[in-house]
């Protein structure tokens with residue numbers, strides 16, 4: 152495989168071109184905005200909880216950015232559907248990275264993590280729990 | 296009949312001066328199209344620094360021994376070259392800094408804190424780099440002055456009609472603007488701005504970080520009050536830059552950094568300042584870098600700034616022409632004759648990051664991002680652009696490779 156096929160493998164391009172869960176959610180139970188000032192990627196994540204106020208019933212995202220940030224966020228919406236907010240809030244980043252399944256340079260890693268970090272901020276904000284280490288100090292998030 | 300011929304530059308030949316081009320990136324020859332962020336270094340500069348370290352290195356203005364004298368001579372000799380490069384009336388007005396950024400901060404703090412206050416206005420433009428934008432915004436905020444920006448039109452050129460309105464908004468005390476925009480390549484009408492600033496009783500600060508590599512500078516013809524630039528963008532090493540300032544202003548200003556070398560006499564209760572330029576040069580400076588800066592100035596003078604400027608206009612025209620073939624592409628900035636060798640663009644549906652990544656696999660280095668001009672990106676309605684920038688070693692073949700690469704990006708992601 153050449154480098155192009157590795158980084159922009161079919162599933163990434165598919166999620167980029169046909170993002171799942173793309174759109175704005177009115178009356179979301181949780182939301183947050185994230186931005187990667189380095190490259191101008193922006194993403195807003197919206198979550199609706201189920202009746203138990205913890206199960207993630209629906210996730211949507213809006214924003215613009217590079218193929219990696221948008222595809223990773225799209226994959227994330229599929230991954231967390233039906234999971235408990237309390238689990239997702241502490242989801243290990245490797246779980247998402249495994250799903251993405253491509254080698255990433257440090258700069259592109261920030262692109263890939265934008266959606267997950269923003270989702271975590273949204274969940275912690277909604278639950279009123281303190282942001283975990285590494286996210287402390289962020290409200291509406293800026294990764295740099 | 297005398298036909299005026301401009302000196303031409305042979306970029307293919309000049310490339311041999313730059314060791315970086317001897318390597319391949321991802322198996323392809325390096326097409327370095329990011330010179331606006333920092334330039335590559337010719338052997339002449341690298342050799343000058345190495346020779347200085349091997350034969351003449353010591354601290355400056357300190358020792359009585361031979362090495363220190365040699366080091367001081369190298370350091371001060373370079374200052375004279377850099378001062379002459381911008382046609383400074385005196386080399387005592389040429390202050391070494393770490394960079395253009397530090398030079399602008401020096402003025403913003405040392406002049407701004409004492410001279411700005413409520414009712415005063417600091418003016419920059421929407422085209423300014425964060426390093427000229429943020430210091431003035433911050434110092435205006437600290438002193439209670441207001442901070443205003445000159446807008447740009449859709450070509451990325453300053454709207455000078457807005458100046459009257461700015462003048463009526465308060466006492467304009469400082470106008471700070473770039474001579475060449477790093478994001479769009481626009482060459483700004485600094486003489487006009489300077490005349491306007493002086494009519495208002497304001498000082499004119501010129502950010503020449505992007506101009507110094509590309510066109511001949513003359514602070515006396517510009518009639519500005521301060522001019523800031525960086526060595527690393529003009530074939531010299533990073534870690535050193537310069538501020539030229541008018542002597543009357545520099546003499547009246549408070550110091551910026553405090554410490555060794557910038558003092559005249561230190562008593563328990565009071566310290567007096569050294570003479571210019573040392574008053575603004577606290578601590579051990581970037582000594583070998585200053586020597587490299589001087590060597591870079593020699594190198595550029597040898598080629599000729601007029602020839603460099605001409606070469607860049609030609610490359611910009613060629614690039615814009617070629618790139619316009621790409622479907623849907625939006626190229627920002629003014630026509631080639633009013634821009635330096637910088638072309639910023641957007642291809643709808645393709646994020647600059649992806650474009651830059653895919654181009655890298657073909658050995659082509661371009662910049663993707665906001666280019667330290669977030670207000671400008673907002674004005675253009677984009678989060679980021681892709682930027683190709685050229686220098687004296689750029690050849691048209693590299694622009695052909697870029698265009699080919701962009702077609703490839705479109706095929707892959709479009």
Ligand SMILES: Cc1ncc(COP(=O)(O)O)c(C=O)c1O
Nearest residue numbers: 394395396424426477504505525
């Ligand atoms: C127009 C302009 N001003 C200022 C700077 C800051 O230069 P430095 O980072 O060398 O201080 C740059 C560098 O990108 C620039 O392009």
